[in-house]
Amino acid sequence: MKKEASAKMWNTLRNITLVIILFIFIRYEFDEDPYNDRIGWSVxxxxxxxxxxxxxxxxxxxxxxxxxxxxxxxxxAGCGVLIWQGIQVISSF
Incomplete structure (x- = not known):
């Protein structure tokens, strides 16, 4: 019973985290500023x-x-892509 409750809590935490990240992506991807597209794809x-x-x-x-x-x-691989994009942003200044 305790293991089942722990698994349910874990799935709830996982789903809430992923939905919040998706909302952040949608906010940055579909706005007026074209620079935010890069932030959206990083998210x-x-x-x-x-x-x-x-x-x-x-x-x-x-x-x-x-x-x-x-x-x-x-x-x-995802971390590598983020590091690569971070280096590109830093080197563009």
Whole structure:
């Protein structure tokens, strides 16, 4: 019973976090300022990174090691994209 409640709380936390990130993406992507498009796409990458982390943690709990490793690689690639974009923004100043 306690394990079931913990899993339900985890799923609720996961879904709330992902929905908030999606709302932030929509706000930045569909506004008038064209510079905010870059911020919006960076937020979308953050969405996929957080989704990959949540999925990796869930796969670890379920014992799916191959899927967990694939999610971690996906998260690392997303972090690489964010670092690359950050370097581009910093070097443009």
């Amino acid at each position: 979308m990458v953050i969405f996929w990174i957080s989704k990959g982390l949540f999925d990796a943690i869930e796969d670890k709990r379920n014992g799916n090691k191959k899927s967990m490793v694939a999610n971690i690689v996906f998260v690392m």
